[in-house]
Amino acid sequence: EVQLVESGGGLVQPGGSLRLSCEASGFTFSSYWMSWVRQAPGKGLERVASINQDGSEKYYVGSVKGRFTISRDNAKKSLYLQMNSLRAEDTAVYYCARLASGGVFDYWGQGTRVTVSS
Amino acid sequence: ENVLTQSPGTLSLSPGERATLSCRASQSVSSSSLAWYQQKPGQTPRLLIYGASSRATGIPDRFSGSGSGTDFTLTISRLEPEDFAVYYCQQYGSSPYTFGQGTKLEIK
Numbered sequence: 001e002v003q004l005v006e007s008g009g010g011l012v013q014p015g016g017s018l019r020l021s022c023e024a025s026g027f028t029f030s031s032y033w034m035s036w037v038r039q040a041p042g043k044g045l046e047r048v049a050s051i052n053q054d055g056s057e058k059y060y061v062g063s064v065k066g067r068f069t070i071s072r073d074n075a076k077k078s079l080y081l082q083m084n085s086l087r088a089e090d091t092a093v094y095y096c097a098r099l100a101s102g103g104v105f106d107y108w109g110q111g112t113r114v115t116v117s118s
Numbered sequence: 119e120n121v122l123t124q125s126p127g128t129l130s131l132s133p134g135e136r137a138t139l140s141c142r143a144s145q146s147v148s149s150s151s152l153a154w155y156q157q158k159p160g161q162t163p164r165l166l167i168y169g170a171s172s173r174a175t176g177i178p179d180r181f182s183g184s185g186s187g188t189d190f191t192l193t194i195s196r197l198e199p200e201d202f203a204v205y206y207c208q209q210y211g212s213s214p215y216t217f218g219q220g221t222k223l224e225i226k
Contacts, residue, residue, distance in 0.1 A: 045155075045163065045206055045217040061214060095162060103210025104153045106174065108162040 002026040002107045004096045009112030016086050016116070022079040022096030022109055030054075030074040033099035036081045037108075038092035046092075049081060050099060063089070086116045120145045120209050122218035130226040137194040139221045141207035146187045151211035154183055154192045157220075158203040166205075167192065199225075 008020040020036070035050040049070040050059040058070055069082040079096055093113050097105040121144040131137055141152065150170035155163040165174040167183035170190055180195045194201055202225050207218040 044219050045208070047215050047217075059213070103151060103215055104165060104168040105155075105163070105208070106165050106168075108164075110162055 002098065004098065004107060004109035006094065006096050006109045006112040009094065009114045011115045011117065012086055013118050014087060014116055017082070017084045018086065018114060020081040020083065020094055020096075020112055020114075024077045024079065024096075024098075027098070027107075029072075029077040034072060034079045035097045035099050035105065036070065036079075037095045037097050037105060038090075038114075039095070039111075040089075040092040043092075048094070051079070083114070086114075088116050090114060091116050119214055120147065120212055120216055122207050122209060122216055124205075124207060124218035124221045126221060127219075128222045128224060130224050131197055132226045133197050133199055135197050137192075137197055137201070137223055139192040139194075139205055139223070141185075141190040141192070141218050143188045143190075143209055145212070147190070147209045148211035150186050151209060152183070152185070152190050153208045153210065154181075155206045155208065156201075156203050157206065158200075163206065194223075197223075 003025045005023045012018050033052050036048040038048050051070045067085045071080045093111040095111045096109040098107040100106040123142045125140045152170045154167040157163045166177050171183045182193045184191050202223050204220045204222050206220050
């Protein structure tokens with residue numbers, strides 16, 4: 001059974017940093033692109049960042065470029081999102097998701113909540 | 119960026135009825151790279167349809183997807199109580215991948 005378990009969310013002040021983690025199990029982690037997708041309160045879904053199988057290719061949505069860094073450790077079957085210079089508009093539930101079939105998010109974690117507020 | 123517009127914003131129907139949800143793209147979606155997701159309150163999104171019309175693993179056959187180019191449809195043939203949720207379309211034919219704003223399917 002595919003499982004994705006996120007951790008690391010919390011309350012942080014504007015300008016602060018957080019590191020999100022996602023631990024994967026039930027599939028060959030090193031064979032898949034992985035992504036972070038976020039959902040602001042009462043809003044829709046937005047792909048934040050993606051990373052390919054060996055970490056050599058990365059994608060970021062424009063609003064987080066230069067502030068967020070996606071990475072992975074295939075030996076630990078883990079995905080990470082380092083978030084710096086956080087803004088109020090980064091407040092959201094952040095989901096770890098597996099990318100399959102060319103761009104479909106076929107499995108999602110339960111999400112971790114990030115709140116940026118003073 | 120390929121903007122996806124879903125309609126209606128809210129759809130009020132009764133169990134047993136047929137639901138038709140629309141997703142319109144601002145540009146043609148290449149290779150019918152269009153997916154649908156279901157999200158129930160407080161839950162994680164679940165993949166329903168990919169490639170515009172292929173059901174994901176374990177999805178009941180009352181869910182079907184159709185369309186091509188810029189116009190896509192998700193149809194739920196006979197609504198079950200557990201189908202009332204928010205539905206999102208997503209295109210993955212061009213970067214950046216984009217989601218629609220969602221259609222809320224509520225019980226009438």
